[in-house]
Amino acid sequence: MNNEENKIPFIKTQDLCFSYEDNGKSIEVLKKVNIEIYKGEYVAIIGHNGSGKSTLARLLNMILEPDSGKIFVDGKDITDENLTEDEMFDVRRRIGLVQQNPDNQIVATIVEEDVAFGPENLGIPSAEIRERVDKALEIVGMTQYARYEPHRLSGGQKQRIAIAGVLAMLPECIIFDESTAMLDPKGRKDVLKTVKQLNEEKGITVITVTHYMNEAAMADRIIVLDNGQVVAQGTPAQIFENERLLNACSLDVPQCTAVALGLKKLGYNLNGDIYDIPSCTEAIGKLLADTN
Amino acid sequence: MKSITFGQFYPSSSPMHRLDPRMKVILAILYIVCSFLCQSTAAFIALLVSSVLIILLSNIPAKIVLRSVRPILIIIMITSLINVFMVKGEPENLLVSWNFINIYTEGVFNAIFIVVRIFALVIGSSMFLTYTTTPIMLTDAIERLLSPLHKLFKLKVHEFAMMMTIALRFIPTFVDEADKIISAQKSRGMDFNSGGLxxxxxxxxxxxxxxxxxxxxxxxxxxxxxxxRCYRGGDGRTRMTVLKLKPRDFVAFLFMLLLGVGVVLLNRVPFLYVM
Incomplete structure (x- = not known):
């Protein structure tokens, strides 16, 4: 879905600025950010702590309001003063957000009640809520936990419940704000699998905010934020090629890319774009076969 | 600590558990009213029998029921003793007279009545509500029962219920968190177990x-x-689970009305003692 310039972007920001007051002085978090996200894309926004990536995520679904600049969703300006409350809630429905801490975003005391929270707020008829909840739980693979109390679930399971809660509102786009940062490796793997499946099978646009390069490598496109500005955009291969840029933004390259770059420095000629385990093993395997 | 269940809910599928939570709130209130209507020995016997029936219908083990009465045992004892010694009855009903202590039949009966009444109050509220209804269902029931008040007096019924729900939801989370903090402080040399209060x-x-x-x-x-997730308060919100009154709820209500009528009628029966 990349590089379709002729299509209107699903989300587009125009000179987006945001700052907050701290002890009487204003701190600029975002400085004229221009990004475009297309329907069905899987975009990773990376940047070190304080680069403004979480703020950007919260601006996109109107949890925060920008100081200046515009945000267009499906061509409609959502920063318009005349935007009605219903239109604002519709934006929030279409663009869901899954946060970092799995404990802090579950509202109800029973899993299925929590998943129903979103559709209940939208005023959906009861029978349809039931259908949506069952379907959302099925998609994230948590059907057998429908009647559980959330505190009995693991972190990864709680995050999948949070995803189901967003899915039940039938969103077109889901923003994951460091949603795997507090999970163990198993939980992280399960959540990432769910995210990828949502993007590929359900066609949901995914924006993932992360500082894990291995996760960013899963995306179609990466946007690098540093100091409140977009410093680079491109495919994972294009971004990870530029080690100097990443270092300047206090970011790492994914481990596999680091291995490949190290081997290249030693004089081994690795071919192809290497940013995940399959591409890395393939390239090294090919190299070994060639040298034999 | 993870396995804590808040409140006193006792999981079971007894007839009492299966009643509609809204109906249980109403029944609990009616039962309390019934216990205050009682004025004769016959009425109190009926109340006691109904309490035992309610316990049997809730399928709660006697041990747990007694545990719920234990905290107020002292109150029951003190109030009944006061009644025994302080109530002045007709001179012909004097039972014991020793120095300045006079015990009348009225006093003894009043004491017994008070014990039965308090017992019924505790059983009524705990069997209908806390033991057989989860806190969340209770909150839900109260929200739905009070929702007319929102329309009439603009009371923030939904907001209050939402607060309760969130509080209940976060109790286990905070218990976990407190455990972690206590461990962290202990590892820094904090001493929680010695010294005075x-x-x-x-x-x-x-x-x-x-x-x-x-x-x-x-x-x-x-x-x-x-x-x-588009939360904007209670207006325009729908619910996934719709509570529907079933025949058994009406049957339970009917029995409660019968008890009320029965108590009023039994108050006129001149058996042993009438207040």
């Missing part, structure tokens, strides 16, 4: 402050999560 209470200040700070963070996160 005041010293021990003071030892918990370094636990409460981080817990409080974390509650603020959680509140901000939760508010964001709720906003993201």
């Amino acid at each position: 005041i010293k021990r209470a003071k030892a918990f200040v370094p636990v409460l402050i981080p817990l409080f700070a974390s509650a603020y963070h959680k509140a901000i996160d939760l508010a964001t999560a709720m906003e993201c």
